[in-house]
Amino acid sequence: MSSSFLGAYPRTRLRRNRRDDWSRRLVAENVLTAGDLIWPVFVQPGDGQRQPIAAMPGVERLTIAQLIDAAGEAQALGIPCIALFPATEPALKTEDGREAWNEGNLICESVRALKRHLPDLGVLCDVALDPYTTHGHDGILVEGHVANDVTVEALVRQTLAQARAGCDVIAPSDMMDGRIGAIRDALDAAGFEHVRIMSYAAKYASAFYGPFREAIGSKRTSNRPLDKRGYQMDPANSEEALREVAFDLEEGADMIMVKPGLPYLDIIRRVKDRFHVPTYAYQVSGEYAMLRGAMDNGWLDERVVLESLMGFKRAGADGVLTYFAIEAAKRLKAG
Numbered sequence: 001m002s003s004s005f006l007g008a009y010p011r012t013r014l015r016r017n018r019r020d021d022w023s024r025r026l027v028a029e030n031v032l033t034a035g036d037l038i039w040p041v042f043v044q045p046g047d048g049q050r051q052p053i054a055a056m057p058g059v060e061r062l063t064i065a066q067l068i069d070a071a072g073e074a075q076a077l078g079i080p081c082i083a084l085f086p087a088t089e090p091a092l093k094t095e096d097g098r099e100a101w102n103e104g105n106l107i108c109e110s111v112r113a114l115k116r117h118l119p120d121l122g123v124l125c126d127v128a129l130d131p132y133t134t135h136g137h138d139g140i141l142v143e144g145h146v147a148n149d150v151t152v153e154a155l156v157r158q159t160l161a162q163a164r165a166g167c168d169v170i171a172p173s174d175m176m177d178g179r180i181g182a183i184r185d186a187l188d189a190a191g192f193e194h195v196r197i198m199s200y201a202a203k204y205a206s207a208f209y210g211p212f213r214e215a216i217g218s219k220r221t222s223n224r225p226l227d228k229r230g231y232q233m234d235p236a237n238s239e240e241a242l243r244e245v246a247f248d249l250e251e252g253a254d255m256i257m258v259k260p261g262l263p264y265l266d267i268i269r270r271v272k273d274r275f276h277v278p279t280y281a282y283q284v285s286g287e288y289a290m291l292r293g294a295m296d297n298g299w300l301d302e303r304v305v306l307e308s309l310m311g312f313k314r315a316g317a318d319g320v321l322t323y324f325a326i327e328a329a330k331r332l333k334a335g
C-alpha cells in the first residue's frame with residue numbers, strides 16, 4: 001500500500017483516533033474477554049487448608065471442596081473452562097506412574113465432583129505421567145530415556161480414566177510422537193467421540209516451568225533441574241513447531257496449544273497463519289511468577305496482567321491458559 005493511498009501527515013494524523021475513549025474503543029482490532037480464559041488449578045488430596053506455592057504468590061493448591069467453590073466463582077465470572085493438575089501424594093508415585101490411570105485418583109475424583117456441582121463448566125485434564133512418576137518425567141523410562149510407544153499406551157489408559165470420570169477436554173502435554181492419533185482412536189472406540197482434544201503440540205523444553213514443578217511436587221531434590229529435552233522442543237526451533245502442529249491436526253486434535261506463551265508469540269502467529277485452527281497459548285507458571293513478583297514488589301503495576309493477555313490475542317491466540325484468569329476476569333468485568 002502506498003502512502004499516497006493512506007494519506008500522510010499533516011492530512012492524516014494517527015493520533016486523532018486515539019484522542020478519546022470512545023474512538024479508541026471503536027478502532028480496537030482485538031478484544032479480550034473472560035470467554036478467552038482457561039484457568040489452571042492445582043488440586044491436593046484430603047480436606048486440609050489451602051496450600052500456598054512459594055514461587056507463585058497468590059496461587060494455592062486446593063482440596064476438592066475448595067475447588068468446587070473456586071470453580072463456581074470462575075464460572076460466575078464467565079470463564080468457560082478450568083484445567084486440573086494434581087499434587088500427588090509421594091507414596092502414590094511409581095517408576096511407571098500407574099496412579100495416572102487409577103479411576104479413583106485425585107484428578108478423576110475432582111472431575112466427577114465438578115461435573116456433579118457445575119455440569120456446564122468445561123473441564124480440561126492434562127495427560128502426561130509427570131505428576132505420578134518418582135523421577136518426574138512425562139513418560140516411562142527405558143535405559144534412561146523416555147520410551148515413546150509404551151508411554152503412549154500409558155497415556156491412552158490415563159485418557160480413558162479421565163474421560164470416564166467426565167472430562168470434556170483431553171490435553172496431552174507429554175510430547176510423545178503419535179499420541180494424539182492413539183488417544184483419538186481410543187476415545188472413539190470407547191464411545192467418547194464428543195470428548196475434545198487440545199494438544200500441547202508445540203511445547204518447548206523451558207525453564208519457565210520451574211514453579212509448576214514445585215506446585216505438583218515433581219521438583220528434583222538435587223540442585224539439577226529435570227532435563228526434558230529428549231521429548232520437549234528446542235527453543236531454537238520454529239519450523240519444527242509447524243510440523244508438530246500439522247501432525248497433531250492430522251491425527252485428530254481439535255485445538256492446538258503453544259507453550260510457554262510470552263517468549264513464543266512468534267510461534268503462535270505462525271501456527272495461526274498457517275493452519276487457521278483454534279489456537280491457545282499457555283502463560284506458564286514462570287511467566288506468572290515474573291509478573292506477580294514484579295507487581296508484588298511495586299516494580300510493575302497491575303495493568304501488565306491484561307496487557308500480557310491481550311498480547312496473546314494479538315499474536316493470533318483464540319484463548320489463553322493463565323493463572324491470572326480469575327483476577328483478569330474481575331478486571332475485565334470492572335472495565
Ligand SMILES: NCc1[nH]cc(CCC(=O)O)c1CC(=O)O
Pocket residue numbers: 126128130138173174208209210211212213228283284285286
Ligand atoms: N507435562 C506436565 C506439564 N503440564 C504443564 C506444565 C507446565 C505448566 C506451567 O509451568 O505452568 C508441565 C510441566 C513440564 O512439562 O515439565
Ligand SMILES: [Mg+2]
Pocket residue numbers: 175176177178201244247248
Ligand atoms: Mg508431536
